[in-house]
Amino acid sequence: MKDLAAQQRDVRLLARACDRAGLATAYGHCSVRLDASSFLVCAPKPMGLVTPQDLGSIVHLDAPLPEGVLGEVRMHREVYRLRPDVNAILRFISPHVTALAALGRTPRPRHGFGAYFAPQVPLWPNPELVRNDSAAEGVARTMGKNAGVVVSVNGALVGGADVAQALTLAIFLEDAARVELCALQGGCADQAGLSAEQCAARATWAGRVAERQWEYWVRGDPEQ
Template sequence: MTDEDTDRQALRGELATATRILARHEMIGMFGHVSVLTDDPTRYLLCPGAGRRKDRCRPEDVLELGLDDTFDRGRPLELYMHAEMHRAKPHIRSLVHVHSPNLTALAGLAEPPGELLMIHASFWPERIPLWERPELVTDHDAGRELVEVMGDSAIALLRWHGAVIAGRTLKEAVFRTVLAEYHAGILLAALATGRPMAPVEVPRADLYAKVLPAATHEMNWAFESSFVELDG
């Protein structure tokens, strides 16, 4: 086995672990998916599609696709959002799509709130990009449109549908996804009080660099991985 083959197999293992972590948090299940770009910028790894047990995902279950590949049985129907993100922005190595309750609730609001109520969610944009088309992303054109709407934000909402979360690494994307759902729940609870929210005086990028450096992503990965180890 070449070094390249070894690295690819290790990346498959990481994506399988990421899939199980997100399943443990009920972020993905029947629906929802996560991808990571390989060292070959024309190819990416993707978790299995609907109908597969995401909480039991193993490296051999992970799919490897080219950027121009289309939907087929066993693949996520909305694989196009991953392909077009990795094509347009190869520095974004991982993308997660979820239908989780709190993020989906925000996607149903006329103006999703951009307030920051938790320092660990400081990747939250002041104005959240919103893809207004209440339909699935089922072709490359729709995938490109979603990527354009998302811009440089770490997260975008899909009207009545859910959210997509991006990361410069797989570990960053997974951590951001878990934190985004938690933060969305806090926002919904705060909105329900009807009381004003405190403004954040510190630039969010500076806060993110202080609170969520790469070392924190590694620590979170080790913590989360310990809950989803598979036997055999």
């Protein structure tokens, strides 16, 4: 298991990679699980402005959020509670996911990247910011066993086995939303996407799928 200093570095790398990938501007946050009862969330500032000197905050699953931690980090806490398989979370607001959510839609699995969210990305329908425990619990339960959840018009949240998977899933979800919008614009949204069998076969992490995304987006980072 990595020590706390290495976990702090991972969170900073994930934050800046998310910004480089165009998934967040002034808003968003990311975290990594520390153990069965706590996680580490990035500094409360725009992810692209996180510096090598910034330290994240430790949040305990059975306690209120620490002072200074952003209110929507409650979503991380509730997902970690419900999903022991999730070790890294990325909360982001990207353009295609948000545009699609404004139509009350989420991506269907129409291409390889979308297959990771089969049968379809769930939607938390309330457009208000998630700043209370009840709403955060609702988002986590809406996500269920899916790799992500669209948080109405406020972006999305994804959870992976590690930071590389979390980043990859965020990139894949935004691209799936782009493809869905193209289908809508072309009048083809009613056409079937990939089948359940095709999705199961395609949604693989073999072949360094996540690792290659991670290497691409952290290249040149001051802590890499």
